[in-house]
Amino acid sequence: MKVLKFGGTSVANAENISKVVSIVKNTIREDKAVVVVSALGGLTDMLLKSAAFAAEGNEDYKQLIAEIEKRHFDTVKALIPVAHQSHLLSIVKTAVNEIEDICNGIFLLNEITPRIKDRLAAYGEWLSSQIIAAYMQFDGVKVQWVDAREMIKTNSNYTQAQVDFSLTLPNIARTLDHKSCDVYIVSGFIASNEKGITTTIGRGGSDYTAAIIAAALNADTLEIWTDVSGMMTADPRLAANAKVIDRISYGEAMELSHFGAKVIYPPTLQPVMNKNIPVWIKNTFAPEDPGTLIVNDEQSVVAAASENIVRGISSINNIALLSLEGSGMVGIPGFSKRLFEALSQERINVILITQSSSEHSICVAVDASKAELAKQAVDAAFAGEQALQLVDPLKVETGLSIVALVGEQMKSHPGVSGRMFSALGRNGINVRAIAQGSSEKNISAVVSTEDVAKAINVLHEDFFETTYKQVHLFIVGVGNVGSKLLEQIDQQNAWLQERLKLKINVVGISNSRNMMFHKKGIDLKSWKEELPKAQPASLQDFVEIALSHNLRNSIFVDISANAEVAAVYDRFLQKSVSVVACNKIAASSEYKIYKRLKELASAYNCKFLFETNVGAGLPVIGTLNDLVHSGDKVHKIEAVLSGTLNYVFNHYDGSRSFSEVVRQAQAEGYTEPDPRLDLGGTDVMRKILILAREAGYEMEMSDIVNNAFLPAECMEGSVEAFYECMQRHEAHFRKLLEEAKEKNCKLKFVATFENGKAAVGLQHISPDNDLYNLYGKDNVVLFYTSRYAEQPLVIKGAGAGADVTASGVFADIVRAAQ
Numbered sequence: 001m002k003v004l005k006f007g008g009t010s011v012a013n014a015e016n017i018s019k020v021v022s023i024v025k026n027t028i029r030e031d032k033a034v035v036v037v038s039a040l041g042g043l044t045d046m047l048l049k050s051a052a053f054a055a056e057g058n059e060d061y062k063q064l065i066a067e068i069e070k071r072h073f074d075t076v077k078a079l080i081p082v083a084h085q086s087h088l089l090s091i092v093k094t095a096v097n098e099i100e101d102i103c104n105g106i107f108l109l110n111e112i113t114p115r116i117k118d119r120l121a122a123y124g125e126w127l128s129s130q131i132i133a134a135y136m137q138f139d140g141v142k143v144q145w146v147d148a149r150e151m152i153k154t155n156s157n158y159t160q161a162q163v164d165f166s167l168t169l170p171n172i173a174r175t176l177d178h179k180s181c182d183v184y185i186v187s188g189f190i191a192s193n194e195k196g197i198t199t200t201i202g203r204g205g206s207d208y209t210a211a212i213i214a215a216a217l218n219a220d221t222l223e224i225w226t227d228v229s230g231m232m233t234a235d236p237r238l239a240a241n242a243k244v245i246d247r248i249s250y251g252e253a254m255e256l257s258h259f260g261a262k263v264i265y266p267p268t269l270q271p272v273m274n275k276n277i278p279v280w281i282k283n284t285f286a287p288e289d290p291g292t293l294i295v296n297d298e299q300s301v302v303a304a305a306s307e308n309i310v311r312g313i314s315s316i317n318n319i320a321l322l323s324l325e326g327s328g329m330v331g332i333p334g335f336s337k338r339l340f341e342a343l344s345q346e347r348i349n350v351i352l353i354t355q356s357s358s359e360h361s362i363c364v365a366v367d368a369s370k371a372e373l374a375k376q377a378v379d380a381a382f383a384g385e386q387a388l389q390l391v392d393p394l395k396v397e398t399g400l401s402i403v404a405l406v407g408e409q410m411k412s413h414p415g416v417s418g419r420m421f422s423a424l425g426r427n428g429i430n431v432r433a434i435a436q437g438s439s440e441k442n443i444s445a446v447v448s449t450e451d452v453a454k455a456i457n458v459l460h461e462d463f464f465e466t467t468y469k470q471v472h473l474f475i476v477g478v479g480n481v482g483s484k485l486l487e488q489i490d491q492q493n494a495w496l497q498e499r500l501k502l503k504i505n506v507v508g509i510s511n512s513r514n515m516m517f518h519k520k521g522i523d524l525k526s527w528k529e530e531l532p533k534a535q536p537a538s539l540q541d542f543v544e545i546a547l548s549h550n551l552r553n554s555i556f557v558d559i560s561a562n563a564e565v566a567a568v569y570d571r572f573l574q575k576s577v578s579v580v581a582c583n584k585i586a587a588s589s590e591y592k593i594y595k596r597l598k599e600l601a602s603a604y605n606c607k608f609l610f611e612t613n614v615g616a617g618l619p620v621i622g623t624l625n626d627l628v629h630s631g632d633k634v635h636k637i638e639a640v641l642s643g644t645l646n647y648v649f650n651h652y653d654g655s656r657s658f659s660e661v662v663r664q665a666q667a668e669g670y671t672e673p674d675p676r677l678d679l680g681g682t683d684v685m686r687k688i689l690i691l692a693r694e695a696g697y698e699m700e701m702s703d704i705v706n707n708a709f710l711p712a713e714c715m716e717g718s719v720e721a722f723y724e725c726m727q728r729h730e731a732h733f734r735k736l737l738e739e740a741k742e743k744n745c746k747l748k749f750v751a752t753f754e755n756g757k758a759a760v761g762l763q764h765i766s767p768d769n770d771l772y773n774l775y776g777k778d779n780v781v782l783f784y785t786s787r788y789a790e791q792p793l794v795i796k797g798a799g800a801g802a803d804v805t806a807s808g809v810f811a812d813i814v815r816a817a818q
């Protein structure tokens with residue numbers, strides 16, 4: 001024998017009721033059944049609202065009652081042919097008249113009591129169950145309708161009545177003997193006291209009615225039919241990748257339900273749990289879906305052995321944290337007792353408790369709506385101690401939520417809470433309080449409500465998602481290098497997803513003119529057409545919007561050459577958003593800024609990466625870091641670090657003017673957006689400074705000697721004036737070339753660092769020099785270290801160009817994401 005319960009959405013209208021009936025008919029082909037139904041979806045609220053309006057003297061209750069009547073009439077008329085409707089319509093009409101009479105009374109008295117509330121609320125289930133029973137009977141099913149009030153007996157605690165099992169269980173067994181029918185239709189939620197007066201057993205009580213009946217009849221299973229396909233690993237409205245849990249223990253299901261998984265009403269499970277009756281959660285609208293099976297611990301453990309140790313993630317919003325603190329609390333028994341007594345006298349439910357081992361503070365979480373009442377009660381209870389300054393006034397913090405991991409198996413697996421808190425920490429989610437019951441079935445963290453969705457996604461990704469980790473990018477500077485980067489991401493995303501389990505989502509992009517955002521990911525094929533139509537660029541707005549998205553695994557990528565952009569990195573790092581910079585300004589700015597950014601990254605568990613600042617896509621900074629981290633000491637660096645200058649001196653042979661060759665380098669995408677930075681030596685100064693700093697030396701730009709070769713006047717004025725100036729000074733460049741040729745040398749712009757001193761400048765390089773054979777836009781870096789003392793460690797290759805630079809930025813993004 002099976003007990004099936006259908007909730008409000010399952011019986012909301014005639015169409016849904018037809019689905020219910022077809023499920024019931026399928027069931028009774030093999031087995032007898034008892035079907036417990038809720039009121040038509042939303043009806044209980046409408047009934048109680050009518051009463052509330054009437055009590056307020058608001059005549060809108062009449063309109064609501066008319067809607068209640070219409071809902072039922074419509075349902076009857078849609079289900080049952082006209083010729084057979086009259087009996088049922090008159091039942092509905094009589095009930096609606098009674099509802100109206102009661103509400104008129106409430107309106108006159110301006111008062112509503114819990115007893116009258118129960119009487120009114122009961123009409124919902126009473127009517128729905130009769131309509132469904134009549135429809136089934138008409139459909140040829142051997143059905144019998146039962147008013148639950150005849151069987152389920154409670155005390156007189158109206159609206160939350162407690163069931164008297166000693167009377168109820170035998171009543172049920174006696175009434176539902178299936179002697180004359182295949183299926184009983186029973187009204188959920190409602191009961192009666194010893195005088196036969198209507199009571200209700202709490203919201204969600206239809207589940208409870210079904211569970212009590214299942215226990216009384218020793219049913220084979222209890223099926224809870226609802227509008228989702230089972231209990232899910234997280235709220236699917238918050239975690240898009242949430243999935244149905246196929247099997248779960250009673251204890252886990254109760255924990256998840258308590259923490260917001262509204263699929264089942266927690267007390268429901270107690271009667272069936274005591275009898276070890278399996279519970280199925282099934283979807284009325286997708287009956288073929290397997291659903292979730294709730295069983296006892298051992299059965300669930302066997303199934304879970306190879307599955308996740310965390311069964312689900314849940315949350316409760318509208319939480320207030322109350323902290324009672326004071327030096328007078330230490331070592332004195334009775335403080336917690338008095339705190340809880342004060343709360344309990346006001347009927348304030350405590351959701352979570354933590355106490356510091358120093359006994360200096362006790363912290364409890366309650367529903368935020370009770371926070372003010374709690375403060376008054378607790379401050380009054382401790383007024384004496386507060387006057388003596390032994391206890392501080394109760395501290396109340398609101399805007400909080402609880403996020404909880406649930407799973408029986410967590411207790412036998414070390415490291416679950418470590419993993420939970422490190423995942424939250426990596427994403428900048430501040431945990432305000434923690435609680436873990438000794439059963440270790442639940443680990444709860446209190447976080448800001450703003451962080452709930454992010455926290456649930458972070459935890460879901462960490463504990464459940466084996467497919468991929470989603471990374472969110474906010475990119476400023478989609479020019480030459482930035483465009484290539486977007487192209488590479490588009491091309492490589494599928495590979496990354498398959499091989500590295502990373503999915504890159506570009507959420508925000510900006511150039512100096514426009515910016516756009518798309519939470520689900522900007523289309524990387526059409527962004528060039530879309531960006532000019534998007535909102536005007538504003539760096540401050542970009543930062544605010546990016547941070548307000550509050551997405552997990554976020555990375556800010558700077559591919560501009562702009563100082564203002566470099567100045568916002570700290571905003572991101574302080575929110576645990578990693579920063580990948582192609583822009584060299586931050587790492588070569590004042591030492592204290594460079595150091596602070598590194599410290600912020602470490603303090604906020606994120607990354608500050610700038611590999612492309614030196615040698616574009618070449619692994620220069622990574623290699624240097626490896627040397628230093630493994631204890632090597634860098635004594636000297638010798639390098640050609642400008643792709644532009646190497647290209648220019650490799651191509652300048654007198655056949656074209658120097659100015660024309662520089663223009664060519666800019667057109668190829670090797671120069672800085674402002675090419676004077678390359679030609680004047682600033683770009684190379686920045687690079688050698690960054691290398692010296694990464695090697696462990698504290699240096700400033702002003703410590704670097706720049707032996708510039710460009711006539712000083714060319715650095716003044718606009719970029720166009722700069723090209724014209726170089727044209728006028730062609731003889732100067734020709735002379736530099738001829739002098740080098742005479743000595744059988746090449747011109748190279750070399751950076752050196754030795755004994756804590758650095759310099760950059762043009763040098764004559766002879767064929768026996770390591771720097772001589774360097775072609776095109778190549779860079780070369782020679783590290784002389786304690787371990788590479790005789791022969792330097794050499795890194796050589798293309799040191800400029802959009803493609804290679806974009807791939808270096810891409811590699812930093814992947815490093816930051818992993």
Ligand SMILES: NC(=O)C1=CN([C@@H]2O[C@H](COP(=O)(O)OP(=O)(O)OC[C@H]3O[C@@H](n4cnc5c(N)ncnc54)[C@H](O)[C@@H]3O)[C@@H](O)[C@H]2O)C=CC1
Nearest residue numbers: 477478479480481511512559560561562583673800801805
């Ligand atoms: N081109 C190369 O070979 C290499 C370049 N880099 C660095 O890459 C960066 C970018 O270089 P390119 O792509 O060649 O320059 P680009 O001039 O083509 O692109 C820069 C982009 O930044 C945008 N931008 C500037 N200020 C902005 C602001 N305040 N807000 C939003 N967007 C802004 C511009 O509109 C442009 O889209 C530079 O910092 C450069 O030093 C680093 C290594 C090699």
Ligand SMILES: N[C@@H](CC=O)C(=O)O
Nearest residue numbers: 642643644670671672
């Ligand atoms: N403008 C730079 C590009 C890389 O940093 C160069 O020419 O090297």
